[in-house]
Amino acid sequence: MATGSGQFPTMHPVSGFKLGTTSAGIKTPGRNDLVLMEIAPGSTVAGLFTQNAFCAAPVTICKQHLASASPRFFVTNTGNANAGTGEQGIADALQTCETLALAAGVDSNQVMPFSTGVIGEPLPMDRLLGGLPKALANLSEQAWSEAADGILTTDTRPKGASLKYPAGDAQVTITGISKGSGMIKPNMATMLGYVATDAAVDSELLHRALRLANNKSFNRITVDSDTSTNDCIMLVATGASGVVIDESNFEQFVEQLTQVCLELAQAIIRDGEGAGKFVSVIIESAVDSAEALAVAYTIAESPLVKTALAASDPNWGRILAAIGRAGVNALDVNLVQLRLNSVLIAENGARAASYSEEAGQQAMQPEDIEIRVALNRGQATETVWTTDLTYEYVSINAEYRT
């Protein structure tokens, strides 16, 4: 199950950024599972990584390589997360970098490795290394769609976003792909996301832009509250457009980048495991952002709220109960207002006088649901996106070995 049309967008190539995809036989035979990305010399690269203490071996290596060199290649395998693999996992990730570096004529710390799939199994190194030459031969600036497909695991759809915006006399392109469907509550970034732009952005600004965009997109989604061991989001700036980002046009760049990241993050929620609803949880008039997020995530992660959503049941008592346990200091429940798709459901600690069960039922029918809570005690607003909890979620996760 999934929500929305799932149409894959037109992907504008980013000059200086190439992608090559192949099948190395790690996943189901015939399915693409190995993706290379080549970054032109002189580009800048920013990355954000999972905060899970049991982070995967490739995450550890990615951080070391990003700190010590200018990345020239990303290599991603699916079907195996290379997580929970101890010292062997580290050795395998390093060998992958070394083998690719040798074939491509770069230093091995200019290669960043990424893995996604089953946790706790050793990487099938023979197959992985054997696939590298084919992927290298496939590299092309046009190949975003194949790469978006090649990085998927339990996802049912490829996820992409792309835009161009005018900057002075020139144009800036931002294009990205992501994957993720379960074990989704990114804590820095989603399972895997790659975004490239042809703007010229120095390293410090690029990191700042990625953190800002990430905090309004990937860091605002949850399918099942489970932060993955492999989350990474990478941003590459090739500079090929000639547009230099500085403090004067930084805000515009972040706005456009956030748009791309938001589309990629929301695509993950639309394709969340077993998803029958796309749910925006909007908390308004909180004291601060942390308070708004605490309430939003308590609602978004409540199994009782999520099963009610699956049944299209306007079960507002469960939403009030979630708000009430979110740890808000001295919450005056009489000030709280709750709306479902703009129907006022509850206020003054009880059902709204204007509410009818029919109106509530009707508000819950659409695939896209907005849960809007006004705390009426401050100025902060935050939005979090999530899915419902369906039989299909249980079925997928009782049968799939993460």
Added chain:
Amino acid sequence: MATGSGQFPTMHPVSGFKLGTTSAGIKTPGRNDLVLMEIAPGSTVAGLFTQNAFCAAPVTICKQHLASASPRFFVTNTGNANAGTGEQGIADALQTCETLALAAGVDSNQVMPFSTGVIGEPLPMDRLLGGLPKALANLSEQAWSEAADGILTTDTRPKGASLKYPAGDAQVTITGISKGSGMIKPNMATMLGYVATDAAVDSELLHRALRLANNKSFNRITVDSDTSTNDCIMLVATGASGVVIDESNFEQFVEQLTQVCLELAQAIIRDGEGAGKFVSVIIESAVDSAEALAVAYTIAESPLVKTALAASDPNWGRILAAIGRAGVNALDVNLVQLRLNSVLIAENGARAASYSEEAGQQAMQPEDIEIRVALNRGQATETVWTTDLTYEYVSINAEYRT
């Protein structure tokens, strides 16, 4: 679904504590849904209540009445939680107390009201008040089993625990009942629990004993991480045994009380909504209790761990991922050891050398599963009990209006 034999134990009456149960027609016709408990004059009473800010009207009244008078009656209705009912809910709870007080010849603040069932609907006052005389006429010290049945909602079984222990030349009896199956992560107490003893315990000691017992029982269970609006646990000491509890024998009393509370709390987990497994999550060698509990609850509430449990799948990668996101400061993952029902699964950040998939599969087959994690960084141990996440859980909660 439920786990364990579910056999209802022999219930030792507590002299000075009577129970009366009837059907007031609030729930399904013919099902008992109104329970009175009468407390002999001179008894002491302690109570712990939900910390949900959207607490139910009866919880608000209970706290006021317990603070202002010596309780003589508990009145409990099921089928309607009287929560999310605003000012009308408060008025209804007060009227219930007044009507019973008049009929029984006590002050209205000596009556404590309890409700459990659907949130957000007004109490059916005519039926509730109409049932009081019948329940009063039924009062008996023998009627624990009927009361255990009368307080249930989505529970599939009554829950009771009872023991006698020698104290000097006399005996102390402790007997209790509880209810709860979904919306279970008590934050002070479970949905509803009532425990009585014939020991004589002054009010301050009684509260202390209840807090201590509660923190090792009701405050250590979670079905779905959703703290209810109506949680209450009450402890009555009638003194009829003649045994006076003081600092000299307090520890023994708390130990026995904890035993009764633990049986009642675990009975709730065994009857958790859709439960196919009874899961003990034991975190050892943590720096402190808070750290152990953070790891325990992150595992116990992870949808991915819970669906793996439902499938009897030894999916240890998901457990490591949960440990890794539990927010433990500077966790050294190489020190962590994970056991499933005493089979060593993972250590040194990877699968244990001695582990075989067959041993893992076998460890996951029993209905009772122990997930034991050694952090190897301190002295604290905590245990939390939970269930798996099954189709039945989704089914129950997509169809039942809490």
